[in-house]
Amino acid sequence: MTNTVAVDLGARSYQVRIGEGLIARAGAEIAPLLRRKRVAVVTDETVAAAHLPALTDALAAEGISATALALPPGEGTKNWENLARCTEWLLEQKVERKDVVLALGGGVIGDLVGFSAAILRRGVRFVQLPTSLLAQVDSSVGGKTGINTAQGKNLVGAFHQPSLVLADIGVLSTLPGRDFLSGYGEVVKYGLLGDAAFFDWLERDGPALRDGDTAARLRAVTRSVEMKAGIVSRDETEEGERALLNLGHTFCHALEKATGYGDRLLHGEGVAIGCALAFELSARLGLCSQEEPSRVRAHLAAMGMKVDLSDIPGDLPGTEALIALMEQDKKVVDGRLRFILARGIGQAFVAEDVPGEAVRAVLDEAMARRR
Numbered sequence: 001m002t003n004t005v006a007v008d009l010g011a012r013s014y015q016v017r018i019g020e021g022l023i024a025r026a027g028a029e030i031a032p033l034l035r036r037k038r039v040a041v042v043t044d045e046t047v048a049a050a051h052l053p054a055l056t057d058a059l060a061a062e063g064i065s066a067t068a069l070a071l072p073p074g075e076g077t078k079n080w081e082n083l084a085r086c087t088e089w090l091l092e093q094k095v096e097r098k099d100v101v102l103a104l105g106g107g108v109i110g111d112l113v114g115f116s117a118a119i120l121r122r123g124v125r126f127v128q129l130p131t132s133l134l135a136q137v138d139s140s141v142g143g144k145t146g147i148n149t150a151q152g153k154n155l156v157g158a159f160h161q162p163s164l165v166l167a168d169i170g171v172l173s174t175l176p177g178r179d180f181l182s183g184y185g186e187v188v189k190y191g192l193l194g195d196a197a198f199f200d201w202l203e204r205d206g207p208a209l210r211d212g213d214t215a216a217r218l219r220a221v222t223r224s225v226e227m228k229a230g231i232v233s234r235d236e237t238e239e240g241e242r243a244l245l246n247l248g249h250t251f252c253h254a255l256e257k258a259t260g261y262g263d264r265l266l267h268g269e270g271v272a273i274g275c276a277l278a279f280e281l282s283a284r285l286g287l288c289s290q291e292e293p294s295r296v297r298a299h300l301a302a303m304g305m306k307v308d309l310s311d312i313p314g315d316l317p318g319t320e321a322l323i324a325l326m327e328q329d330k331k332v333v334d335g336r337l338r339f340i341l342a343r344g345i346g347q348a349f350v351a352e353d354v355p356g357e358a359v360r361a362v363l364d365e366a367m368a369r370r371r
């Protein structure tokens with residue numbers, strides 16, 4: 001079964017197709033977009049080993065020839081050096097304005113290749129073939145592309161919408177468990193920010209989904225994409241509502257920076273911890289009851305996920321240093337701390353000017369739990 005979600009953006013509208021076996025049908029899905037039967041695929045080495053042959057076979061079955069570049073896996077790849085490498089490789093492959101570039105991989109590949117496609121010949125079309133849960137439910141949809149720099153994450157990039165997204169949930173079976181759960185952090189985020197019934201369902205069926213239930217995975221990815229597509233359609237460039245997707249991210253980005261964007265804390269793990277802290281902050285500000293952050297934590301724990309600062313191995317800087325890192329985040333507007341807070345599960349909103357003392361108190365308590 002394949003579900004289709006439309007991202008409605010006028011002339012830049014596209015479909016997100018979600019189902020099992022979509023890579024094996026990629027040639028037929030992509031062929032209508034092509035002016036000539038030739039594509040360039042960019043992926044990472046891990047994904048290439050597991051899924052590139054299936055993709056090139058599927059393309060060949062429709063008479064589409066493909067050249068491929070496999071970059072090293074991991075967040076470290078999302079940098080200037082690999083942007084240059086990818087873009088120059090695409091030029092060497094003689095990719096023209098009317099051609100289509102395929103991004104096969106997780107969020108790192110999607111963000112990097114999407115950005116490369118945005119600047120190549122002032123913009124060529126690209127198709128996202130997201131292979132991680134995080135990329136399927138979040139990063140492949142919505143057109144945010146970019147790289148990290150020494151100054152921070154995702155500080156250089158462009159809005160460049162894909163022409164099509166093919167989310168093959170079958171490929172999630174080769175995703176390491178930790179990466180799967182990291183992506184699940186973003187799935188939970190959708191329930192927390194705007195769909196309490198979805199969160200109820202995740203509390204019930206999350207464990208089955210984690211353990212490989214295909215129907216549950218299809219439902220979770222589809223609902224997440226529906227929510228993202230709806231928000232992006234209403235607010236493509238984050239003038240308002242799209243900021244809700246940053247629930248948990250102000251904490252997350254500070255923690256990622258403090259831990260060096262590496263193996264100590266994956267992005268979705270930081271999002272999950274950040275969501276729990278955002279609910280904690282909301283309760284402290286009297287916006288929701290203390291039961292709500294407890295319920296968030298209980299679900300993350302039941303899934304076997306990182307829940308709190310105490311689950312992050314190694315040293316962390318203190319509260320003041322974390323707040324300083326938050327202030328460097330691009331979500332800071334005119335030096336004011338902007339958070340996504342919640343009046344309850346499924347009821348997030350953008351809060352400007354959050355009192356620093358409340359943030360400090362939440363972080364102090366979380367630091368105390370580490371001891």
Ligand SMILES: NC(=O)c1ccc[n+]([C@@H]2O[C@H](COP(=O)([O-])OP(=O)(O)OC[C@H]3O[C@@H](n4cnc5c(N)ncnc54)[C@H](O)[C@@H]3O)[C@@H](O)[C@H]2O)c1
Pocket residue numbers: 044046047050073074075078105106107108109111131132133134135138139140141142143144145153154171172173174175176179182183267268
């Ligand atoms: N553009 C956006 O809107 C947006 C939204 C959220 C996150 N992001 C970005 O996404 C990135 C994180 O994405 P990610 O978690 O997918 O990281 P990732 O791309 O590094 O993938 C995680 C790991 O899983 C491996 N992998 C991916 N698919 C696999 C599969 N099917 N089988 C086996 N291994 C597989 C990769 O090789 C990698 O080692 C971050 O850079 C984050 O900033 C972007």
